[in-house]
Amino acid sequence: MKEILLKTEHITMQFGGVVAVDDLNIEIEKDRITALIGPNGAGKTTAFNVITGGYQPSNGRVTFDDLVIGENYPRSKMKKIYNGTYKTPFEKQVVNTPDKITRLGMARTFQNIRLFKDLTVFENVLIAKHCHIKAGLFRSTFMLNREEEAKMLEDTEALLERVGLLANRDEKSSSLPYGKQRRLEIARALATGPKLLLLDEPAAGMNPKETEELSLFIKEIKESFNLTVFLIEHHMNLVMDISDTIYVLDYGKTIAQGTPAEVQNDPAVIRAYLGVDEA
Amino acid sequence: MLKIKRNHLYSIIVLTLLMVFLYWLNANRLQNGMLVSVLQKGVILALVAVSMNLLNGFTGLFSLGQAGFMSIGAYTTAILLIPVQNLDGVYYMNGVHPAIRAFKMMVASSPEFIQIIFPFIALLLGGLLAAFAAAIVGIAVLRLKSDYLAIATLGLSEIVRAIFSSPQFDQVTNGSYGLNKIPNFPPMLWGAIPSLITPFIVVSICIVFIVFLIKSSYGRAFKAIREDEIAAEAMGINLFKHKSMSFIISSFFSAIAGGLLAMYMRSIEAKTFSITLTYDILLIVVIGGIGSVTGSVLSAFLVTAAKEWWLRFFDQPLLIGSWQVPLFRTGFRMVIFSILLMIVVLIYRRGIMGTNEFSWDRILKRLKFKRSKEGGKK
Numbered sequence: 001m002k003e004i005l006l007k008t009e010h011i012t013m014q015f016g017g018v019v020a021v022d023d024l025n026i027e028i029e030k031d032r033i034t035a036l037i038g039p040n041g042a043g044k045t046t047a048f049n050v051i052t053g054g055y056q057p058s059n060g061r062v063t064f065d066d067l068v069i070g071e072n073y074p075r076s077k078m079k080k081i082y083n084g085t086y087k088t089p090f091e092k093q094v095v096n097t098p099d100k101i102t103r104l105g106m107a108r109t110f111q112n113i114r115l116f117k118d119l120t121v122f123e124n125v126l127i128a129k130h131c132h133i134k135a136g137l138f139r140s141t142f143m144l145n146r147e148e149e150a151k152m153l154e155d156t157e158a159l160l161e162r163v164g165l166l167a168n169r170d171e172k173s174s175s176l177p178y179g180k181q182r183r184l185e186i187a188r189a190l191a192t193g194p195k196l197l198l199l200d201e202p203a204a205g206m207n208p209k210e211t212e213e214l215s216l217f218i219k220e221i222k223e224s225f226n227l228t229v230f231l232i233e234h235h236m237n238l239v240m241d242i243s244d245t246i247y248v249l250d251y252g253k254t255i256a257q258g259t260p261a262e263v264q265n266d267p268a269v270i271r272a273y274l275g276v277d278e279a
Numbered sequence: 280m281l282k283i284k285r286n287h288l289y290s291i292i293v294l295t296l297l298m299v300f301l302y303w304l305n306a307n308r309l310q311n312g313m314l315v316s317v318l319q320k321g322v323i324l325a326l327v328a329v330s331m332n333l334l335n336g337f338t339g340l341f342s343l344g345q346a347g348f349m350s351i352g353a354y355t356t357a358i359l360l361i362p363v364q365n366l367d368g369v370y371y372m373n374g375v376h377p378a379i380r381a382f383k384m385m386v387a388s389s390p391e392f393i394q395i396i397f398p399f400i401a402l403l404l405g406g407l408l409a410a411f412a413a414a415i416v417g418i419a420v421l422r423l424k425s426d427y428l429a430i431a432t433l434g435l436s437e438i439v440r441a442i443f444s445s446p447q448f449d450q451v452t453n454g455s456y457g458l459n460k461i462p463n464f465p466p467m468l469w470g471a472i473p474s475l476i477t478p479f480i481v482v483s484i485c486i487v488f489i490v491f492l493i494k495s496s497y498g499r500a501f502k503a504i505r506e507d508e509i510a511a512e513a514m515g516i517n518l519f520k521h522k523s524m525s526f527i528i529s530s531f532f533s534a535i536a537g538g539l540l541a542m543y544m545r546s547i548e549a550k551t552f553s554i555t556l557t558y559d560i561l562l563i564v565v566i567g568g569i570g571s572v573t574g575s576v577l578s579a580f581l582v583t584a585a586k587e588w589w590l591r592f593f594d595q596p597l598l599i600g601s602w603q604v605p606l607f608r609t610g611f612r613m614v615i616f617s618i619l620l621m622i623v624v625l626i627y628r629r630g631i632m633g634t635n636e637f638s639w640d641r642i643l644k645r646l647k648f649k650r651s652k653e654g655g656k657k
């Protein structure tokens with residue numbers, strides 16, 4: 001039987017009058033790589049933000065690891081202007097902040113890299129280890145948690161070694177070349193110990209060779225860290241190469257879903273997306 | 280390993296020399312009144328500057344409430360420490376609240392040990408009160424974005440000041456008359472540390488705590504928030520919790536410094552803690568380097584010494600032969616001070632220290648570099 005790690009039900013995200021995501025239903029199977037594709041402005045990043053707790057959806061429910069982490073229905077002002085497709089509302093309101101959701105085992109990267117720029121490569125990863133700290137502020141300040149601290153340092157070192165950034169450990173993160181910054185952002189996300197890794201356009205701005213390397217890298221870390229991966233990407237080669245399942249968004253609506261082969265040959269997709277590319 | 284040992288050795292030597300100097304100063308305090316006064320004020324302001332830096336420089340929260348929290352510490356300390364026999368003199372207009380008098384009688388008749396440590400208890404209470412206030416206020420203001428936070432904390436600081444000088448609290452804070460007859464710094468360790476040295480010890484302990492905090496995992500989380508809130512939150516850092524921690528701790532130490540300031544000045548009034556004080560401290564932080572503890576400390580001493588001592592000379596009329604140099608009169612010193620500030624800011628755009636900290640390795644490298652350059656010339 002297939003195990004579902006993340007599920008969204010009838011997610012609609014409306015900003016004022018703009019419906020950025022409309023009635024999104026996604027099921028992400030454990031240990032698989034799922035991709036979310038679509039033209040610019042389709043609502044992909046918005047979907048990520050809803051899932052990771054950055055936005056509270058206007059309607060719908062997000063379930064992660066059998067726990068409802070977000071649920072909402074059109075209330076007060078939104079009730080009047082709600083313009084989503086799915087009208088039978090949910091009845092509960094569940095809100096979790098992004099940090100809580102990260103601690104539950106979901107980590108992400110950002111489309112426009114968001115590293116801690118003035119800090120070193122090592123610090124960037126080390127900070128991500130903070131979220132599971134056991135010692136309180138005073139114990140930590142008085143260095144009474146030596147073992148824990150030593151473990152954090154050790155794990156960070158090992159992780160940097162694992163992703164091939166150990167040579168850059170003391171460099172300022174913003175001084176890294178672009179490709180390595182992307183890699184560091186993934187390493188930082190891994191440091192929080194996620195079950196599900198969300199990557200927002202990890203290959204953006206990369207040349208074909210770098211994209212190829214990235215594709216290998218994602219497959220590698222997926223195996224060695226027991227991850228389920230959910231990614232947004234425009235590089236079709238990468239998507240078709242590594243994804244098990246693909247969802248296609250256009251103007252907030254899901255226009256297709258299936259295996260790479262199915263999606264590639266879907267007329268709606270060709271019209272909305274691949275068609276645009278060829279034109 | 281060897282390097283670490285060497286650095287420790289250097290640190291111990293320098294600290295010992297500093298202690299020797301302070302004891303020498305204590306023995307010769309009568310001839311060095313100005314030096315004592317500048318160093319004591321400098322060290323107190325250093326603590327406020329470092330605690331403000333913890334918030335503004337390390338957590339990225341632009342807060343301007345320092346003076347408010349200092350006043351909480353100063354008033355708490357002053358009210359608790361004014362000797363019972365001076366109460367009537369201090370509160371001559373409105374009388375003192377009976378509860379305060381009763382409390383003081385109780386302290387005055389308590390065992391000697393309690394009386395000896397009571398000044399420190401008073402400082403601590405002031406700090407805790409400020410921390411408590413910060414915790415409550417933080418719920419409201421820490422969710423604001425930076426510019427709004429600055430305005431909210433500034434307003435808050437003014438509210439605190441208004442409360443302290445309001446007639447309703449005349450019997451506690453003595454309203455607009457302020458408080459005086461505040462005892463000087465207490466000695467520590469049964470006199471082994473004379474009262475002149477006490478502020479240096481108290482401030483050192485506080486700053487060491489803050490430095491350790493900054494180096495801990497929580498300090499790193501603070502820096503992450505400073506760098507990028509959204510990324511920090513995505514890395515599992517609870518923004519509100521960590522901002523509160525930083526705000527509460529910063530307020531606690533500001534209040535401790537406020538208490539020390541009350542002991543230093545011997546008399547305080549609500550006006551002492553106006554916005555100008557916050558600006559003075561902000562100035563120290565900016566000159567020293569936003570994000571550098573070493574910078575804040577150095578800058579606190581430099582700014583205090585320049586303002587209160589080295590530039591005094593400009594306030595006196597100056598005669599060259601029989602020609603009186605124009606401009607040399609009271610207040611001219613502040614003009615010179617402002618010009619110097621501008622020059623410093625133009626030369627060191629990110630403050631004297633930037634975001635760097637003191638380290639022996641850096642200093643030794645500098646020295647070696649200089650020596651090799653001189654050697655090269657020969």
Ligand SMILES: Nc1ncnc2c1ncn2[C@@H]1O[C@H](COP(=O)(O)OP(=O)(O)OP(=O)(O)O)[C@@H](O)[C@H]1O
Pocket residue numbers: 015018020038039040041042043044045046047111
């Ligand atoms: N906070 C917001 N407020 C208002 N509108 C928003 C907000 N965030 C996104 N939108 C709108 O929602 C739509 C979808 O944006 P989104 O960033 O999710 O697209 P995307 O699929 O990630 O596109 P791209 O491929 O360019 O990254 C856009 O029209 C955008 O303007």
Ligand SMILES: [Mg+2]
Pocket residue numbers: 044045046111
């Ligand atoms: Mg996007």
